[in-house]
Amino acid sequence: MSTIANARSGEQGRSVSVKDVASAAGVSVGTVSNVLNRPDKVSPATLAHVQQVIGDLGFIRNDAARQLRAGTNRAVGMVVLDVRNPFFTDVARGVELRLGEHGRPLILGSSGQDAGRESTYLDLFEEQRVSGLLISPVGKVLPRLRRLRERGTAVVVVDRRTGSREFSSVAVDDVRGGRIAATHLIEAGRRRIAFIGGPQGLTQIKHRLRGAEAVVAEHPGTVLRFVETGTMDADAGRRGAESLLALPARERPDAIFAANDLVALGVLQALTLAGVRVPDDVAILGYDDIDFAASAAIPLSSVRQPREEMGSVATDLLLGAMEDPAAQVRDIVLEPELVVRRSTTG
Amino acid sequence: MSTIANARSGEQGRSVSVKDVASAAGVSVGTVSNVLNRPDKVSPATLAHVQQVIGDLGFIRNDAARQLRAGTNRAVGMVVLDVRNPFFTDVARGVELRLGEHGRPLILGSSGQDAGRESTYLDLFEEQRVSGLLISPVGKVLPRLRRLRERGTAVVVVDRRTGSREFSSVAVDDVRGGRIAATHLIEAGRRRIAFIGGPQGLTQIKHRLRGAEAVVAEHPGTVLRFVETGTMDADAGRRGAESLLALPARERPDAIFAANDLVALGVLQALTLAGVRVPDDVAILGYDDIDFAASAAIPLSSVRQPREEMGSVATDLLLGAMEDPAAQVRDIVLEPELVVRRSTTG
DNA sequence: AAACTTTCTTGAAACGAATCAAATCCACAG
DNA sequence: CTGTGGATTTGATTCGTTTCAAGAAAGTTT
16 A cells, blocks of 8 residues: 555655665765765765665755755845846846856846835845845845845945945946947037936936036037936836927937937837937937847947946855955946947938 | 954844744743744734844844745746746736735746756756746756656746646637737738748747638738748847848738737838838737837837736636645636737828 | 633744764775 | 774754644633
8 A cells, every 4th residue: 555655656745855865875864965065075986876866766955954054045136126127137147147157046036116125025035045135226225235244145236336335336337328428429410419317316317417418518519408207218218209309499409318228219219200310310329238229120329338247247246255255345337338320320 | 352242243143043032032932933923823912022022133034944844935936938038027027926915935037948047947946945836848847847746846837838738827829819910910901911930849939820821811812921030039030021121022021920029129120221111011010019019119019918917827826736736737828919009000 | 719711832843954073994004 | 914094974963943732821601
């Protein structure tokens, strides 16, 4: 009877443990553990035999137990602002690839700009005792980040600066990006530039705008108008463009610098539907250079942020901090780069 | 001396455990556990007091230990084909929202169509003993799914059918989608339709094509041409469109049905750059109805797949199977829906 | 006030793998 | 044949929770 039960493979039996492997292989649990974690300490014969048994029994290490005893979760947590924006999935991809090289999984969460959801993810990561955390903060999370660090979790801030000098960070020079954008448009012969994006409260927006303003100030005869929007999606771009189309012809801009590519796509749509020619009548310049920018009906010029690189650099900082908690705090600033396509070159 | 050390908050001390909470609160560990897991079994006074202490000490439950003892990870794992395709992030979003209602976290992995990466994620999920798994399979994973199920992990297949009747699944009726697409184009007065997408090996492609072919067969005077591509991204669309542009004028299609919206965007770009008017000269119809379809320069008509709904329905099936492992296997087929925009209506 | 209930609280026993000091094995020199 | 040192292997102990039978306390009924 019991033989039959054991033979039935549909059974939902207790899963195989190191102990089972050990007795089946005729060795001690310590040896099985060594086979798993330091194969070089085990004689070749034993190693092969135990691995064989592990395969036969279909043993899979219980990570919860490993983690409890070892005191550390190999996983790294990441909270991004919005997984629906390709910018962030690209950064996350950079992170995941680099972590993969170190055999570490990534647990990705999206806050959707919501402080509550952000907090929920932080709870999760704390309970999971992740070994590292990458975050683009939304709410006031500094105290929590400090607590995480006290508990031994390395923390790196991505695509932002915390202001305090407590955590390493990786960001792109937005003032520079703003300068690059304005310079390009002016060199392409444009004089009346509109910047569409917002909210102005975001550091990124402020900086990009400041950079663009500085350049415009250096070029007499050029003007910059700021059209603030509440969000940074295609809809915002559409609305922003429509508000510009409503202006008297003489005041209309001949170039639009969008806060990001999503906004730029919205702008492109609104202009196209209104019969405005791009780039002939109005040039459009995006920001980020997500894949969709290159795939737009009129390929979008864009200020490229090195997205995957941000991810991999942030990961390197994190891995460094994980190895040596006393490692120096570093703020790495990457350079944006202009990618010229059809939308700005008549 | 030791007092000073304790007072130093920069210390990276061993973290607070239930035992610490218990002794600080003057109760037993059992009570602390009850406060955490069945607050209703604890007297209000004790409850309040213990919660206070938990807050003061900054206690955070160690999930690895919880999991080890309880034998179950609350998390659900999901492997999608490609996080960079908004279709999948939308499905994942539906999953995450529904899981959130049950206080369960989602661990999301992207296989990128690569059987190796898919397998790595399955390893991870097995080690983590996730309680449920949602997957759009790439490689030959049936044996592994069976094993996972034997171990007590519920499994639901998303956006595919396994063929075998072993696992519940959620998919959209692709033959129907193909019919809807062709019908719409023909009713809009188009006669020469091209279907761009591939590879043909994918069931989805086969079905959409079959549906479209059936409709064309029912309408004398209409023809369908299949342009196979290796991938399903914008680049494939671009190339497919270019190959059609190379045809002699009389053979050119007056409508293009793209296998998905990414492909459709690529088609739109190629046609726009070639000076072909959309929809006047050629209509374009996409599939999926991702947000970018609505945001294209010429808003794309598309066969909408209920993405978030797929996610939530799949999650419901999964939660059901988790509660009752013997629950009946169900294949749920959702209906696609036509969304008409500018790209198909002259 | 005794005899029951019902409500709370207790604390020892898991869960499964990693660790590490101690035991055993083995090859080889003396 | 003994002794030595390095290479392997052993197995009891530990990690932090949850669980649950049993005990204590408080309340109710007779």
